[in-house]
Amino acid sequence: MNKDIRTEIFRRLKADNPNPETELNYSTPFELLIAVILSAQATDKGVNKATDKLYPVANTPEAIFSLGLDTLKEYIKTIGLFNSKAANIIKTCQILIEQHNSEVPQDRTALEALPGVGRKTANVVLNTAFGIPVMAVDTHIFRVSNRTKIATGKNVVEVEKRLVRLIPKEYLLDAHHWLILLGRYTCTARKPKCGACLIEDLCEFKDKTEYSD
Structure with missing residues (x-):
């Protein structure tokens, strides 16, 4: 071609x-990051159904970390692999709080260092949240x-x-x-x-x- x-x-x-636009519902880079982590081997529709309930209650690293693992699982249990995804999200929130001032980094290497974030997820966040081509x-x-x-x-x-x-x-x-x-x-x-x-x-x-x- x-x-x-x-x-x-x-x-x-x-x-x-x-x-x-992405079909995932989000209003901040952090919400997008969590949605993309959840979307692995799941549909955007299924992710939106869960995050539409989760985000009004907790939509920051501190808030989701404060929920704790078991409560977070209740919100995302309709999504495939929810046990491992919940564990990764809690760890990711902790790292964002401790190492990134609760902000999503605009750097692929830093993003890929987060649990549950691979190259594809990092690229989605860089592209969609931060406008990087x-x-x-x-x-x-x-x-x-x-x-x-x-x-x-x-x-x-x-x-x-x-x-x-x-x-x-x-x-x-x-x-x-x-x-x-x-x-x-x-x-x-x-x-x-x-x-x-x-x-x-x-x-x-x-x-x-x-x-x-």
């Missing part, structure tokens, strides 16, 4: 959705990037680095959201809805479907 085609892909995605590659973005040939790679880090290098700079900040939404609703895992896709004619996927709305 050449630069002109990639540019046209993202031009169309921007024209269709000029201001894409990085790519958080989840299963949707990995699939879409390889399937369309926007950026191919054998693992998420390969795809991430190629996307950062190949996506035109003026589109990089919002590219994460556009590609996730494309993968979540159109370029789906089992059977992509090619006939309903606004970049079907630019995509290099060979086995296109005839699906249309």
Whole structure:
């Protein structure tokens, strides 16, 4: 895929959705951090259902740490892996309080040092909370990037680095959201809805479907 085609892909995605946003509910960088930790192997809808009850009660490192492990588990028990996630969140809150003045750091290394925070989670926070043009590659973005040939790679880090290098700079900040939404609703895992896709004619996927709305 050449630069002109990639540019046209993202031009169309921007024209269709000029201001894409995460589907996780949050109002502060800390709320986003906790939501993204909870979202591993869970749906955004499921996470929102839990945090909509949790955040009115506790939405700062001090408040969640004060809840304690058992009470936090009660709020997030509908989410998969809630036991380990609760433990990680309590430890993360303690580190934020003790080492970062209760603020979410704007640094990938510092973020990845927090329990439950890997490279993808760190990139989501950097991109969405702080407006830093990085790519958080989840299963949707990995699939879409390889399937369309926007950026191919054998693992998420390969795809991430190629996307950062190949996506035109003026589109990089919002590219994460556009590609996730494309993968979540159109370029789906089992059977992509090619006939309903606004970049079907630019995509290099060979086995296109005839699906249309």
